[in-house]
Amino acid sequence: VQDSRPDIDEDDELSTLASLFVAADHLHRSLSFAAVTRTLRDVLIELIGARSWACFVADGTFPAPPERGRNQNEGARPKLRVCAGEGVALDEREFEVGKAITPLGHLVERTFLTGERYLATGDLREAPRAALPLQIEGRTIGALVVVEFFPQKDALTALDHKLFDLLSVHAASALLSASLHQRAAVRHASKPRA
């Protein structure tokens, strides 16, 4: 049988598939919010090479998702807040949609409102470098931002792009599931016993 894809290196392909499988597997393996954000951190830092990053989620997403279309409702201006991240300044961790004042805030806001991915072109040392919409069933609930990469990282690889695809759709549902579970556990624990 002839190989129909002779240009694809089998080792690289297996390595890529293993990374994608492990990332998705660990994102959905636990209902602990801390474990999910730990996996998110590991994917961004250990697999992609991000030095600083932040996961912004819109108000009302946790513990219950906002109704469809609320993001685009001009009357309701949700706040975007960091629910996990490293290396992001305190004054950039929360802002109202439409009132961002920093380049990071503008990027998060734009990603949240448009649902479009942003990847900076050119020098990877300029911040912020990448923003991904966090989506559940096509609805954007926040944004994941890579503020800086490690200095040695000079280009994004094919695996980085595939991991971005994966995070965009899997991180939001994993975070939401963990948040709902956490909330239910707190409610259950606070119920008076008969």
Added chain:
Amino acid sequence: MSREYACLIVEDSPMMRQLLVFALARVKNVKVTEADDGVDGLRKLASGRFDIILTDINMPIMDGLKLVKRVRSDPAHKDVPIIIITTEGAQEDKRRALELGANAYITKPIQAPQVIAKVRELLGIEAP
């Protein structure tokens, strides 16, 4: 009968450990034992014979540098090859680990072919 090699992976991230286990599953006759941090690594080293150690540097409780130092000062394991796994940019960690007696380093993000090649090289296993 071909020889079996015992490999100890010391890494606090469950995700990264699984990725290393997947990579090493492609090296014939390598049996992997996992440890969460340096202390767990020393405990597992004390309970068995290992042919190679792969360790992360940044870990809670006992980091990879301390582990390398402890392994090299232990007569039972002082000659076991050690590969350290570092984050990009951690030049000082790399230098320090090699000074302490690590044999090689791999920089994250981990590429399975690189891990496989380094393990084969240090164990003297020929590529198929």
